Amino acid sequence: MILGSNGQLGNVLSLELASSNYIVTALSKDSLNITDSEAVYSSMSRIKPYLVVNCAAWTDVNLAEKFPTKANLVNAESLRGITRACLELGIKLIHISTDHVFSGMQVMPYAVSAKRFPVNQYGESKLGGEIVIESSMTENFWILRTSWLYGNSDKDFISKILKKYRANNYLFIII
Numbered sequence: 275m276i277l278g279s280n281g282q283l284g285n286v287l288s289l290e291l292a293s294s295n296y297i298v299t300a301l302s303k304d305s306l307n308i309t310d311s312e313a314v315y316s317s318m319s320r321i322k323p324y325l326v327v328n329c330a331a332w333t334d335v336n337l338a339e340k341f342p343t344k345a346n347l348v349n350a351e352s353l354r355g356i357t358r359a360c361l362e363l364g365i366k367l368i369h370i371s372t373d374h375v376f377s378g379m380q381v382m383p384y385a386v387s388a389k390r391f392p393v394n395q396y397g398e399s400k401l402g403g404e405i406v407i408e409s410s411m412t413e414n415f416w417i418l419r420t421s422w423l424y425g426n427s428d429k430d431f432i433s434k435i436l437k438k439y440r441a442n443n444y445l446f447i448i449i
C-alpha cells in the first residue's frame with residue numbers, strides 16, 4: 275500500500291512496483307485522508323497490505339512556516355493512526371522522512387544515531403512523525419530520510435533550479 279500516491283515519490287514508486295508485478299494499492303489524498311485515523315484503520319483492515327510505504331506528506335517548506343499546525347497534522351499527527359493500524363494489523367511500515375530533521379550544519383553525512391535538530395517548521399513536523407513511529411513501534415518499521423527528489427516532475431530540484439535560472443536569463447551550456 276502506497277500512501278500519498280499522487281505525490282512525486284508516491285506516483286513513481288507506485289508505477290515502478292506495479293510494473294515489477296507487485297500488487298500495489300496506491301492511495302492518494304483524494305482516496306484516503308491520512309489525518310482521519312478511523313479511515314486509515316478501515317482501509318488497512320479491508321486491504322490487509324503486507325507493507326505500507328508512507329509517501330504522504332506536507333512537503334512545502336515555506337508554507338509549513340506559515341501553517342505549522344497544518345504541516346504538523348499531516349507530517350506528525352497522522353502517524354498516530356497509521357502506526358496504530360500497522361501495529362494492530364501486523365503491517366510493516368516504511369516512512370519517508372527528510373534531512374530537514376537535522377540542522378544542516380554538519381559537513382559529513384549524518385549517522386543514523388545523529389542528534390536531530392530541525393531548524394524550521396517543516397523539519398519539526400517531520401521529526402514529530404519520526405518520534406510518533408519510534409515511540410509506538412519497536413520493530414517492522416523503517417524511516418528513510420531523503421533530501422531533494424528529482425525526475426518525472428516540474429517540482430523537483432533540477433527543474434526548480436533550471437526555472438530559476440531561466441527566469442533570470444542565465445545561459446546554460448551543457449557539455
